[in-house]
Amino acid sequence: MDSESRHPSDEHHTPPGNPGVVPTATSSDIGQLIQRVVRRDRSAFAQLYEATAPKLLGTVMRIVRDRAWADDVIQDAYIKVWQKAGQYDAAKASPIAWMASIARNSAIDELRKQPARRSMGDEEIDEIASVQPTAQAELEEQQAVNSLNSCIDELEKDRQDMVRLAYLNGWSRDELAAHFDQPVNTVKTWLHRALKQLKRCLAP
Amino acid sequence: MTDHDNLDTLAAEFVLGTLPPEERASVIARREDDQAFDDLILAWEERLVPLLNEVTPIQPGPDLLARVEKRLDELEATTPVSLRRPPTATVTALQQRVRRWQWSTAVTSAAALVLVAVLAFQPAEQPQSFVAVFQHDDQQPAFMLTVDLDNRQLNIRPVTAEPVQNRSYQLWIKADELGPDPRSVGVLTNNMTIDQSALSQYDPQLLKKATFGISVEPAGGSPTGKPTGPAIHGYLYPTTEGNSGQRF
Numbered sequence: 001m002d003s004e005s006r007h008p009s010d011e012h013h014t015p016p017g018n019p020g021v022v023p024t025a026t027s028s029d030i031g032q033l034i035q036r037v038v039r040r041d042r043s044a045f046a047q048l049y050e051a052t053a054p055k056l057l058g059t060v061m062r063i064v065r066d067r068a069w070a071d072d073v074i075q076d077a078y079i080k081v082w083q084k085a086g087q088y089d090a091a092k093a094s095p096i097a098w099m100a101s102i103a104r105n106s107a108i109d110e111l112r113k114q115p116a117r118r119s120m121g122d123e124e125i126d127e128i129a130s131v132q133p134t135a136q137a138e139l140e141e142q143q144a145v146n147s148l149n150s151c152i153d154e155l156e157k158d159r160q161d162m163v164r165l166a167y168l169n170g171w172s173r174d175e176l177a178a179h180f181d182q183p184v185n186t187v188k189t190w191l192h193r194a195l196k197q198l199k200r201c202l203a204p
Numbered sequence: 205m206t207d208h209d210n211l212d213t214l215a216a217e218f219v220l221g222t223l224p225p226e227e228r229a230s231v232i233a234r235r236e237d238d239q240a241f242d243d244l245i246l247a248w249e250e251r252l253v254p255l256l257n258e259v260t261p262i263q264p265g266p267d268l269l270a271r272v273e274k275r276l277d278e279l280e281a282t283t284p285v286s287l288r289r290p291p292t293a294t295v296t297a298l299q300q301r302v303r304r305w306q307w308s309t310a311v312t313s314a315a316a317l318v319l320v321a322v323l324a325f326q327p328a329e330q331p332q333s334f335v336a337v338f339q340h341d342d343q344q345p346a347f348m349l350t351v352d353l354d355n356r357q358l359n360i361r362p363v364t365a366e367p368v369q370n371r372s373y374q375l376w377i378k379a380d381e382l383g384p385d386p387r388s389v390g391v392l393t394n395n396m397t398i399d400q401s402a403l404s405q406y407d408p409q410l411l412k413k414a415t416f417g418i419s420v421e422p423a424g425g426s427p428t429g430k431p432t433g434p435a436i437h438g439y440l441y442p443t444t445e446g447n448s449g450q451r452f
Contacts, residue, residue: 042273042276045276046273049272050269053268053269054261054262054263054264055256055259055261057261057262057263057264058259058262062259071264071265074268074272075268075271075272075275078272079272079276082276092243092246093246093250094250094253096253096256097246097249097250097253098249100249100253100256101219101249101253104221108221108228109228112225112228113225128258141254141257144253144254145254145257148252148254148255149254152255163255164255164258166220166221166222167219167221167252168255168256168258168259170221171221171222172221172224173222173224176222188222191220191222192213192216192217195213195216199216199251202251
């Protein structure tokens with residue numbers, strides 16, 4: 001990807017260990033904020049945004065790779081958070097999984113609508129290879145990260161990369177097929193097998 | 205491979221993000237009406253979300269929150285009052301109860317059941333009344349139910365719902381005090397009416413907290429005593445114009 005297409009404000013990347021930027025809200029804090037948002041509490045909404053927007057913007061940016069576009073997606077995502085907060089069920093989803101799914105779905109839907117607006121490049125492969133562990137607010141969260149990582153590590157190398165490129169970078173089946181030089185149906189089969197293997201591995 | 209496996213794979217690939225656009229769209233539509241399928245998706249979101257640990261946070265620009273809030277203001281200003289959820293604690297609590305009921309019903313009876321939201325409003329000079337709205341979709345109410353709390357009289361009015369041949373609509377009530385299952389209030393007549401005093405046995409305080417549902421049953425009502433028919437989805441629906449919803 002040509003560097004010109006990156007928005008200049010990419011420099012806003014959070015420096016590691018900056019406590020003013022890394023959200024310190026725990027999962028339960030975020031859950032409580034969502035409950036207040038259900039009651040149409042705009043101040044809770046602003047707090048929820050402050051606590052989660054850096055992570056969600058990072059998530060969306062990784063998929064759409066254009067800052068102005070990512071800002072638009074984030075705006076839509078938080079509108080949906082406001083509108084759908086009443087549907088959030090703490091018994092079925094962790095607060096961050098719920099919010100992240102809204103942001104990721106918005107980003108992927110946008111990307112599929114305008115695939116040409118994003119250029120892809122080899123640095124995305126570097127991206128998935130150079131994982132920067134971030135501080136975990138909670139032990140439970142760290143354990144989930146460790147479990148998933150060790151299960152992904154058990155996949156064949158290509159499939160590890162496919163899962164990360166799809167989930168984190170929003171690559172489509174076609175894009176994966178082109179990069180890995182495989183027929184689309186083969187990629188589909190590999191993805192299905194990889195997902196099943198992950199599920200088995202993660203099962204308690 | 206079983207259907208469940210296929211659905212689970214579909215849910216998994218939806219969450220992974222690799223489904224082709226038309227399949228994505230059909231998944232999004234299906235999860236709205238299929239709680240079990242939605243649960244599969246939620247489970248996959250939980251499984252994969254730890255991957256986001258690998259995402260570097262990016263501090264948003266200073267004006268993005270203001271943009272979001274401005275957009276919210278615009279939406280609130282342009283959404284007709286009659287379609288807006290009023291910011292009341294009562295409604296919120298009821299809304300959550302409706303969701304709970306949807307799920308517990310799905311678990312206990314496996315029957316898709318209708319849902320409804322109940323909206324309490326108490327204009328100062330009028331008796332306490334409740335209105336429940338039963339919706340087919342997000343656009344049109346199917347029925348409206350009003351309950352005069354003081355007199356425990358109820359009145360049901362079809363809005364877009366129409367009689368179905370050889371089927372009956374049945375009204376249900378659910379409250380914590382009544383146990384885990386919905387209890388039948390009554391079966392609607394062919395003229396889509398119901399006995400106005402059908403709620404007279406219930407305490408007004410219970411009615412205030414209860415939720416209501418309507419299911420489509422075999423003619424004459426559910427043979428099992430529990431809702432068995434297909435769903436009409438419920439959705440909160442403010443009933444009054446003006447600022448009755450703003451009091452809290």
